[in-house]
Amino acid sequence: MREREVLELLARRLAVGDDCAVIPFRGTNLLLTTDMLHRASDFPEGTTAYTIGWRAAAVSLSDIAAMGGRPLGLVVALGSPEFGRNFIEELLAGLEDCCNLCGARIVGGDLDRHQELTLVSTALGLADRPIPRSGAKAGELVCVTGPLGRTAAALKLFQLGEPERANRLFRFTPRIREGLRLASFASAMMDISDGLARSLYQLAEASGVGFRIEYEKLPVLPEVEELAADEGERREMTLFTGEDFELLFTLPEERLPAAEAAVEEACPFTIIGRALSGRKLLLAVGGREEELADRGYEH
Amino acid sequence: MREREVLELLARRLAVGDDCAVIPFRGTNLLLTTDMLHRASDFPEGTTAYTIGWRAAAVSLSDIAAMGGRPLGLVVALGSPEFGRNFIEELLAGLEDCCNLCGARIVGGDLDRHQELTLVSTALGLADRPIPRSGAKAGELVCVTGPLGRTAAALKLFQLGEPERANRLFRFTPRIREGLRLASFASAMMDISDGLARSLYQLAEASGVGFRIEYEKLPVLPEVEELAADEGERREMTLFTGEDFELLFTLPEERLPAAEAAVEEACPFTIIGRALSGRKLLLAVGGREEELADRGYEH
Numbered sequence: 001m002r003e004r005e006v007l008e009l010l011a012r013r014l015a016v017g018d019d020c021a022v023i024p025f026r027g028t029n030l031l032l033t034t035d036m037l038h039r040a041s042d043f044p045e046g047t048t049a050y051t052i053g054w055r056a057a058a059v060s061l062s063d064i065a066a067m068g069g070r071p072l073g074l075v076v077a078l079g080s081p082e083f084g085r086n087f088i089e090e091l092l093a094g095l096e097d098c099c100n101l102c103g104a105r106i107v108g109g110d111l112d113r114h115q116e117l118t119l120v121s122t123a124l125g126l127a128d129r130p131i132p133r134s135g136a137k138a139g140e141l142v143c144v145t146g147p148l149g150r151t152a153a154a155l156k157l158f159q160l161g162e163p164e165r166a167n168r169l170f171r172f173t174p175r176i177r178e179g180l181r182l183a184s185f186a187s188a189m190m191d192i193s194d195g196l197a198r199s200l201y202q203l204a205e206a207s208g209v210g211f212r213i214e215y216e217k218l219p220v221l222p223e224v225e226e227l228a229a230d231e232g233e234r235r236e237m238t239l240f241t242g243e244d245f246e247l248l249f250t251l252p253e254e255r256l257p258a259a260e261a262a263v264e265e266a267c268p269f270t271i272i273g274r275a276l277s278g279r280k281l282l283l284a285v286g287g288r289e290e291e292l293a294d295r296g297y298e299h
Numbered sequence: 300m301r302e303r304e305v306l307e308l309l310a311r312r313l314a315v316g317d318d319c320a321v322i323p324f325r326g327t328n329l330l331l332t333t334d335m336l337h338r339a340s341d342f343p344e345g346t347t348a349y350t351i352g353w354r355a356a357a358v359s360l361s362d363i364a365a366m367g368g369r370p371l372g373l374v375v376a377l378g379s380p381e382f383g384r385n386f387i388e389e390l391l392a393g394l395e396d397c398c399n400l401c402g403a404r405i406v407g408g409d410l411d412r413h414q415e416l417t418l419v420s421t422a423l424g425l426a427d428r429p430i431p432r433s434g435a436k437a438g439e440l441v442c443v444t445g446p447l448g449r450t451a452a453a454l455k456l457f458q459l460g461e462p463e464r465a466n467r468l469f470r471f472t473p474r475i476r477e478g479l480r481l482a483s484f485a486s487a488m489m490d491i492s493d494g495l496a497r498s499l500y501q502l503a504e505a506s507g508v509g510f511r512i513e514y515e516k517l518p519v520l521p522e523v524e525e526l527a528a529d530e531g532e533r534r535e536m537t538l539f540t541g542e543d544f545e546l547l548f549t550l551p552e553e554r555l556p557a558a559e560a561a562v563e564e565a566c567p568f569t570i571i572g573r574a575l576s577g578r579k580l581l582l583a584v585g586g587r588e589e590e591l592a593d594r595g596y597e598h
Contacts, residue, residue: 006384007410013391014375014408021406023372023423026325032423036376036411073322076313077335077419085305092312107320109313110419111306112335120376120409120419124322124331 019066019190022130030072031125033063039117044155046163047170049087052119053094054171059193060123061102061174062245066191068183069127070176071104076121079114094171095121102176129183136188136207136250138277143269145178145247148196149224152241156227169223172245178263182249185259189249195242198296200281203248210276213292215285219270239283242296250275318365318489321429329371330424332362338416343454345462346469348386351418352393353470358492359422360401360473361544365490367482368426369475370403375420378413393470401475428482435487435506435549437576442568444477444546447495448523451540455526468522471544477562481548484558488548494541497595499580502547509575512591514584518569538582541595549574 015021020031037043037059043052057074064071076095080087099106104123136142150169157166175191182189188207192199196218200211220238228234249269251259256271263269276282281292314320319330336342336358342351356373363370375394379386398405403422435441449468456465474490481488487506491498495517499510519537527533548568550558555570562568575581580591 006382006387009384010377010382010387010391011410013395013405014377014410015406018407021372021374023406025371026327028325030329030371030423032372032374032406032421034374034376034407034409034419034421036378036409036413036417036419038378038411038413040414041411072324072329073320073331075320075331075333075421077333077421078309078313079335079337079417083305083309085308088305088309092309096312106312107314107322107331108317108333110333110335111310111313112337112340114335114337114417115339115415116413118335118378118413118417120333120335120421122331122333122374122376122419122421124329124423 019063020125028126028128029130031064031067031069031127031130032122033060034120034122035059036118036120044158046158046166048167049090050094051167051170053091054098056119056121057095057098058172058174058245060121061104061176062191064123064125065175065179066189066247067125067127068129068131068179068186068189069125070180071102072124072126073107074099074104074121074123075108076106076119077110079112079118081113081115081117102174127183131183131186131189133188133190133203133206136203136209136275138209138275140187140250140252140275141256141271142211142213142250142273142275143271144219145175145269147219147221148244148246149221149237149241151243152237153221153223153227174245175247179247181263182247184262185251185255186249187252189247192244192246192248193242195240195296196244196248197239197292197294198242199248200292201294204279204281210278210280211273212276212282212284213273215283217270217272240296318362319424327425327427328429330363330366330368330426330429331421332359333419333421334358335417335419343457345457345465347466348389349393350466350469352390353397355418355420356394356397357471357473357544359420360397360403360475361490363422363424364474364478365488365546366424366426367428367430367478367485367488368424369479370401371423371425372406373398373403373420373422374407375405375418376409378411378417380412380414380416401473426482430482430485430488432487432489432502432505435502435508435574437508437574439486439549439551439574440555440570441510441512441549441572441574442570443518444474444568446518446520447543447545448520448536448540450542451536452520452522452526473544474546478546480562481546483561484550484554485548486551488546491543491545491547492541494539494595495543495547496538496591496593497541498547499591500593503578503580509577509579510572511575511581511583512572514582516569516571539595
């Protein structure tokens with residue numbers, strides 16, 4: 001058994017892969033999701049303590065958003081090699097500001113001295129009708145809630161020595177409000193954590209459909225346009241780098257006007273393609289179609 | 300501001316210190332608790348992968364038990380430097396067996412490559428009437444659900460090169476069943492994670508009472524009697540080493556017969572002392588009284 005297979009086994013047994021666990025409870029559903037972040041793989045040199053705290057809360061809240069849920073509370077386990085006052089104050093402020101923005105509250109936690117800075121946030125949420133990844137049907141529209149390439153651009157800015165702009169991009173807004181509104185319309189939904197391409201493959205597999213995506217319709221973050229050295233890099237940043245944390249969802253076409261009316265202010269979204277009955281994933285670029293590569297961000 | 304003060308600030312803001320967060324919800328209460336364990340401080344050389352998995356689930360479930368709650372689900376974040384098949388299979392088996400024993404279920408998780416083995420388990424539970432730490436009243440009986448010194452003895456056995464016995468002791472049973480039965484009787488409850496002495500101080504502070512504990516009445520694990528080199532070490536292992544994960548609770552004396560009848564089979568417990576109106580913590584040993592030291596296990 002190869003390591004990759006072991007990882008798949010483990011992922012299956014821990015039910016990793018869904019955005020949230022769904023626990024039916026007293027006529028509604030509780031949502032539970034946990035995310036581990038740590039220094040080496042998640043926080044490039046230049047990430048501030050405030051951004052670290054923000055992002056630790058945001059990744060779990062984004063999973064709640066992806067189910068169309070609202071957060072009930074968050075617990076955070078913090079392992080850190082340093083407990084200096086400034087660092088801790090800033091980290092807490094980031095955690096709390098992100099929670100406040102989403103109407104969430106930190107209700108508990110655990111503290112530990114750890115060789116490497118490690119944060120695990122776990123969010124508890126609620127959804128009367130959780131939106132699964134498995135509900136997409138052929139012919140439906142495929143949409144995203146916002147521009148792609150956010151983390152790709154931030155990583156590039158960290159490299160370029162522009163930590164302030166990088167940090168700002170890194171502090172994404174979990175799409176809780178958007179998810180709640182879209183829950184009445186979307187047939188399938190998830191957040192884009194491993195890149196649009198990988199997320200489309202995951203949605204396709206869960207729903208038993210394919211997708212045809214129009215590259216020219218993808219909303220791209222201005223910073224990606226600015227920073228990408230060439231078309232190849234632009235495409236890489238938009239489709240594959242990942243951690244956009246925008247919502248990717250499908251929508252029956254007849255519900256489009258109602259969805260647009262309902263979410264108009266809270267949540268502009270962009271139609272990027274259509275679900276297909278075959279299992280293929282096609283990318284239409286400049287009038288030609290190619291197969292979309294199945295790869296994405298490796299954590 | 301000294302590091303200890305920073306830690307206290309952080310602990311307050313993250314609401315660390317209660318066994319669980321309590322979230323009132325639709326006529327009942329949801330419980331949420333998270334615990335971080337990692338190689339350097341929690342798993343001595345010789346701890347098996349099975350025991351590691353077991354203990355990761357058990358610490359969170361013990362917090363649910365301490366509130367008189369029942370578990371609804373568990374999520375586990377695993378950061379590991381190794382993903383060998385045997386290691387992972389054993390770890391999962393430990394997690395799952397401990398959950399099964401408690402009527403709990405792993406509903407989700409996260410996976411990460413990490414320099415140091417790090418597990419964070421988060422348990423969601425339910426309690427119509429959560430038992431706080433703050434309910435103890437002067438005159439009430441103080442009780443524990445089982446023998447003390449379990450982790451102390453296990454650590455000693457690891458040192459002595461008896462890993463099999465050590466692992467067995469290390470795999471404690473979270474007192475879910477006992478907690479559920481005691482919830483009808485106990486006025487205050489917590490699990491003993493930092494040692495009986497430290498736990499008594501925490502209970503005393505939360506309830507605004509003191510305690511008089513009779514050292515001779517303490518139930519002591521047979522392995523402690525066997526392994527303690529002298530009376531000083533016996534006392535250390537029983538009162539201060541901690542991570543016993545037994546329930547410590549107070550009980551109005553008039554409820555004792557009913558409590559004993561109700562829990563007889565599921566949960567023998569031992570009366571170890573009485574709550575006092577003053578804030579002092581006394582230890583009665585051999586007819587003399589001394590002040591109980593306020594120290595315990597440092598994680």
